[in-house]
Amino acid sequence: xxxxxxxxxxxxxxxxxxxxxxxxxxxxxxxxxxxxxxxxxxxxxxxxxxxxxxxxxxxxxxxxxxxxxxxxxxxxxxxxxxxxxxxxxxxxxxxxxxxxxxxxxxxxxxxxxxxxxxxxxxxxxxxxxxxxxxxxxxxxxxxxxxxxxxxxxxxxxxxxxxxxxxxxxxxxxxxxxxxxxxxxxxxxxxxxxxxxxxxxxxxxxxxxxxxxxxxxxxxxxxxxxxxxxxxxxxxxxxxxxxxxxxxxxxxxxxxxxxx
Amino acid sequence: xxxxxxxxxxxxxxxxxxxxxxxxxxxxxxxxxxxxxxxxxxxxxxxxxxxxxxxxxxxxxxxxxxxxxxxxxxxxxxxxxxxxxxxxxxxxxxxxxxxxxxxxxxxxxxxxxxxxxxxxxxxxxxxxxxxxxxxxxxxxxxxxxxxxxxxxxxxxxxxxxxxxxxxxxxxxxxxxxxxxxxxxxxxxxxxxxxxxxxxxxxxxxxxxxxxxxxxxxxxxxxxxxxxxxxxxxxxxxxxxxxxxxxxxxxxxxxxxxxx
DNA sequence: CGAGGATACTTTACGTCATAAGGAGATGTC
DNA sequence: GACATCTCCTTATGACGTAAAGTATCCTCG
Numbered sequence: 001x002x003x004x005x006x007x008x009x010x011x012x013x014x015x016x017x018x019x020x021x022x023x024x025x026x027x028x029x030x031x032x033x034x035x036x037x038x039x040x041x042x043x044x045x046x047x048x049x050x051x052x053x054x055x056x057x058x059x060x061x062x063x064x065x066x067x068x069x070x071x072x073x074x075x076x077x078x079x080x081x082x083x084x085x086x087x088x089x090x091x092x093x094x095x096x097x098x099x100x101x102x103x104x105x106x107x108x109x110x111x112x113x114x115x116x117x118x119x120x121x122x123x124x125x126x127x128x129x130x131x132x133x134x135x136x137x138x139x140x141x142x143x144x145x146x147x148x149x150x151x152x153x154x155x156x157x158x159x160x161x162x163x164x165x166x167x168x169x170x171x172x173x174x175x176x177x178x179x180x181x182x183x184x185x186x187x188x189x190x191x192x193x194x195x196x197x198x199x200x201x202x203x204x205x206x207x208x209x210x211x212x213x214x215x216x217x218x219x220x221x222x223x224x225x226x227x228x229x230x231x232x233x234x235x236x237x238x239x240x241x242x243x244x245x246x247x248x249x250x251x252x253x254x255x256x257x258x259x
Numbered sequence: 260x261x262x263x264x265x266x267x268x269x270x271x272x273x274x275x276x277x278x279x280x281x282x283x284x285x286x287x288x289x290x291x292x293x294x295x296x297x298x299x300x301x302x303x304x305x306x307x308x309x310x311x312x313x314x315x316x317x318x319x320x321x322x323x324x325x326x327x328x329x330x331x332x333x334x335x336x337x338x339x340x341x342x343x344x345x346x347x348x349x350x351x352x353x354x355x356x357x358x359x360x361x362x363x364x365x366x367x368x369x370x371x372x373x374x375x376x377x378x379x380x381x382x383x384x385x386x387x388x389x390x391x392x393x394x395x396x397x398x399x400x401x402x403x404x405x406x407x408x409x410x411x412x413x414x415x416x417x418x419x420x421x422x423x424x425x426x427x428x429x430x431x432x433x434x435x436x437x438x439x440x441x442x443x444x445x446x447x448x449x450x451x452x453x454x455x456x457x458x459x460x461x462x463x464x465x466x467x468x469x470x471x472x473x474x475x476x477x478x479x480x481x482x483x484x485x486x487x488x489x490x491x492x493x494x495x496x497x498x499x500x501x502x503x504x505x506x507x508x509x510x511x512x513x514x515x516x517x518x
Numbered sequence: 519c520g521a522g523g524a525t526a527c528t529t530t531a532c533g534t535c536a537t538a539a540g541g542a543g544a545t546g547t548c
Numbered sequence: 549g550a551c552a553t554c555t556c557c558t559t560a561t562g563a564c565g566t567a568a569a570g571t572a573t574c575c576t577c578g
Binding site: 287288289290291316317318328329332337338 | 534535536537538543544545546547
Binding site for chain 2: 011014015018019133135137140141143144147148151157158159160161162163165166168169170172173174177180181198199202203206207213214215216217220223224231234235236237238239240241242243244245246247248249250
């Protein structure tokens, strides 16, 4: 299944995402806040990391903090906004952009690997809001990082936009595939390899004409080497190489890929 | 929000996805089935197309067919499996693979545009099961189609796998972005352009140091031309071009991209 | 110092969801 | 005509997000 995110008022998330770190709190009555938006976001991430997306309920997050579900609504307008905050917080794990870089190919590769690893550390992010640009600071910083890395390639603006979109979607999509394979294997308590084996066997049984209907797919599959985990990692590496070659084809600056 | 899909037993979907079209129904007692898996899948797609993913409940699908929610469980094990079937049915709209093609660049472009358009016809698909390979017949046929289109490029197996992954993820990701921009605008009853305008204004207000923190992003944004809709379409076109250049860099066969 | 009001958090409640359980009526085989 | 089987319904369960209203705590102002 999938989870909807952010169908609510996206504008409400913005203020929280970009909110001032801590208002001095002067002239306010009432009990001191025992919680904070940050603490709630952290608790949400902890729950999602440990139990997965389906287990992420307001009740669960509240319990993690020793409160009821409703206590969270003092700090956060609703679950959709909490998800937005969690998303951006995760991306905040990414390292800052380098000041400058000569070898854009190495720089982009590093960027992609970091994002990929980050997604795999928090696979539930991949089940959220696939596309909606929440425009949180960390997300924008990651884009700025990528743009910085690509700068030596000196791409034309249109081409730059296309390259950024292609790279971002590729990393996210590949990570989602890997994460899902892992998740499915883990959920059934079976190794990655066994899971694919049984699945393939079942498929062969249900569609005996498989090799005739899908000859190229069959050929590609039989050309595959090791474990599914290796294959995922491989698809990431070689896919990224294809993308970088494409970027290089449009590069006008100095760089590993250009002439 | 987001929707979980397919966390259930994925193996159960397989039989339905590949199931024989219609068993002859001999020697069976009881009332004749008034429904069918196909009819339920169609109803589900109708509901999702018309009302969006959040409105897709078993009750709603049942109502569409003049039944209760529970009636569906006679035909389909659960909602997750229904989503898998809906997903594959949508991909079945794609045209069949051409027997052969000389100009792989044109062929892949056509393939990508068809997939992109298909996703945009059924945007809810992009909110489902982002990655889990359900391995339905239509999905595999689409991959076989892509492999057929790529064949004249004569890529090495590893590179071929990478290219397929990159292309697929790119189309899906870009479609998701476009669909989401449309959806957000539609939901608020505001034009695409207005939505982005207000959002940008709000962002500028919340983060006045935006241009200093994200100079490259700011530059790229100001270099953008027309409407967001155009920008989405542009990102698709130019991103695809980047990808195809990358594929061409590894092509050993004849083709538009090769030497 | 004491009243009033704002604030943090709780309890309770509502409507919705997927789906388990059990039953009613129809339809086929013997 | 008895019985098994199958479709579809009603009802029920437990979870969900969150609205509403209550309670306890704390600051500020008189």
